[in-house]
Amino acid sequence: MPKRLSIILALVLTMLTPYATAAVRIKANAPRQVTCGENFRIEYYVSTRDVDDFSGPRFPAAINVVYGPSRSEMSSYQVINGKTSGSSSVTFTYTCTIDKPGTVTVPTATITIGGKAYRTGAITITATGHAARGSSSRQSQSDDAMPMKTGGRITSNDLFITVTANKTNVHEQEPVVLTYRVYTRVNLTQLAGNMPDLKGFLTQEVPLPRQKSFSMGSYKGVPYQTTTWCQYVMYPQQTGKLTIPSIRFDGVVAVANPNIDPFDAFFNGNPNFSEVKKSIIAPSLSINVSKLPEPKPMEYSGAVGHFDIKSSILTAKPRTGENLSVRVVITGVGNMKLITAPKLKMGNDFDVFPAKLTDKTKLTDSGMSGTMYYDYVVVPHQKGNYTLPSLKLCYFDTGTNTYKTTSTEPISFRVEQGSRISNEDEDLLRKDINDIWHGSYSKPSTLFSLSSPVYYMLYGIVLIAFIVALSLLRRSEKYRSNTSLRLSRRAGKTAAKHLRKAARLLKAGDTAAFYDELASALLNYASQRLSIPMSEFRTDELATTLERHGVEQSLAAELVDVMKQCEFARYAPGDPKTNMENLYKRSSDAIIRIEDSLSQAKS
Secondary structure, eight states, X not given: OXXXXXXXXXXXXXXXXXXXXXXXXXXXXXXXXXXXXXXXXXXXXXXXXXXXEEEOOOOOTTEEEEEEEEEEEEEEEEEETTEEEEXXXXXXXXXXXXXXXXXXXXXXXEEXXXXXXXXXXXXXEEEEEEOOOOGGGGOOTTOSOOOOBOSSOOOTTTEEEEEEESOSEEETTOOEEEEEEEEESBXXXXXXXXXOOOTTEEEEEOOOOXXXXXXXXXXXXXXXXXXXXXXXXXXXXXOEEEEEOOEEEEEXXXXXXXXXXXXXXXXXXXXXXXXXXXXXXXXXXXXXXXXXXXXXXTTEEEEEEEEEEEEEEOOSSOXXXXXXXXXXXXXXXXXXXXOOOOOOOOOTTEEEOOOEEEEEEEEETTEEEEEEEEEEEEEEOSOEEEEEOOOEEEEEETTTTEEEXXXXXXXXXXXXXXXXXXXXXXXXXXXXXXOOOOSOOOOOOGGGSTTOHHHHHHHHHHHHHHHHHHHHHHHHHHHHHOHHHHHHHTHHHHHHHHHHHHHHHHHHTOHHHHHHHHHHHHHHHHHHHTTOOGGGOOGGGHHHHHHHTTOOHHHHHHHHHHHHHHHHTTTOOSXXXXXXXXXXXHHHHHHHHHXXXXXXXXX
């Protein structure tokens, strides 16, 4: 038995001897001399695949690592006279460049195998001159295509963003179109950057295709692939020198990997290109904003740009007591969303309700343009011949830098008698006294005779009931005939209805519809509660009106500020969800507090 055990141990030692005696070989390879600006490789070879860890060298600042480390493995097997032998190795590769001439030393790298650390030797590389630039970087603009840079260090000349404004000297409220344009000579696959909050501007982004399409262009005589990345229309709210800060864009560029053979990439699934992150800075820009000329006309509407106004009566046959539709149309280019609704004054024979706005505008590279429709509902009380008055729109013309006034033509129309009874006829019916009984009088019973106390008691009860009923009836008739009073008392309920709808839109994430509904809640509440016709409503006078009704100055200022913030929030960037929730809470709180304040003042 001991003899057999000795033979087995001898055979095992014989089989393990080649592996026990095989030494691990590690080698660092790099060219001794390179040319500035050209790619070169630094390779670390290990004669086994059993590598626990690879810790690359700390490259000096003079060396730019374009890509790496990439890992490639190799194995080989052979059979000779029935005996099988094999070998394996792994190589770690860096792709680098050197910008300036001189001698650079690459420190040692550390490779851990089987728990043991091995160190490579240092590498000395000498860089000389600069590589000759190919003519492709200075191609004529008439070339059909431009060769894209696929390797090497990505510089600010290969990828950058320009910022331009269609105007740098404007008046307040005059739209400015800001354009960010990308120029590239590399394969740009991703780019992202956020517009900062701009102080002094109302900002709205111009819709552009999410999928960017590059085309041939040039910058300072050098050909580039270029595209418009983003555009914004900005309305300056302050005067002076306003600065648009620089913006950082983070991009990803696909760079060819020279260390991987195409066949190896195909069969082993290794990518032929690697992704390199590149950050670029869009420069800042200054806009000089000047005040609008003084004095401003009394009828100035706050519009800046170029506009036209028209009016029409949409109802074919107006009748008393029935709705009459009047449409006012404003078309043009400028700060259209900030234009206040025209004031429609029809006299005491008409009830004029707030206008319904239909927005048919869009953002273009010249600013906000399109049409705004204002539809008024008017209820006539008397038949006869009337005239729809001329409506004026005073605006600041940016083309001539002067105030201009455009107006509609007066429209004559006739109101016929409708099927409903007019208020005057109702008053006449209430004043008429008609006979209710003709015939002989029979003497009442003893209990209800004129001398009976019961008679006088019942007579008093009936008289009191009649007076109370008449008072209630007149109060009800006055309430129904007084549109302003009716709207004022229902203002809180109407606002609550708008707020409930706004809450649903907030939950659904419909930003544009949410702000429209919230603005309607605030505007209609203030107009109806204070009995201010929408045609005469002015936000800048709202605080004074509230104070006259007994509302505290701070609370009145809060409502005005919420209304302005609600309007500005449509264009302001930032976190939409946070802005919507904040404005909704402020709006509901302001309405509740003002309702309580007005009720206390009345009591």
